[in-house]
Amino acid sequence: MSLPIPPAGAKTGTGQEATILSVAEVPAREPNRLGKTDYLVTYQVGFNVFTVTVPAENANRQIIEAAIRADYQKRAALLGGTVQL
Secondary structure (H helix, E strand, C coil): CCCCCCCCCEECCCCCEEEEEEEEEEECCCHHHCCCEEEEEEEEECCEEEEEEEECCCCCHHHHHHHHHHHHHHHHCCCCCCCCC
């Protein structure tokens, strides 16, 4: 069973848009979810490509979009800036 890939244009809450590149069904990796299935969602924002995992049991488009927003908001706080070497 695979989840239909939602169309591009999911809002991230940062004024940018995420394009969902793929949705793959994979075995869950978390110890408390062994034997269950997750969706590995690959999405792109600008030139950056990221992945987020969503439990397959109750996954739907809204849950996947919310997971992308939450994941990217965490990452957005770290993007940019410089590191002195």
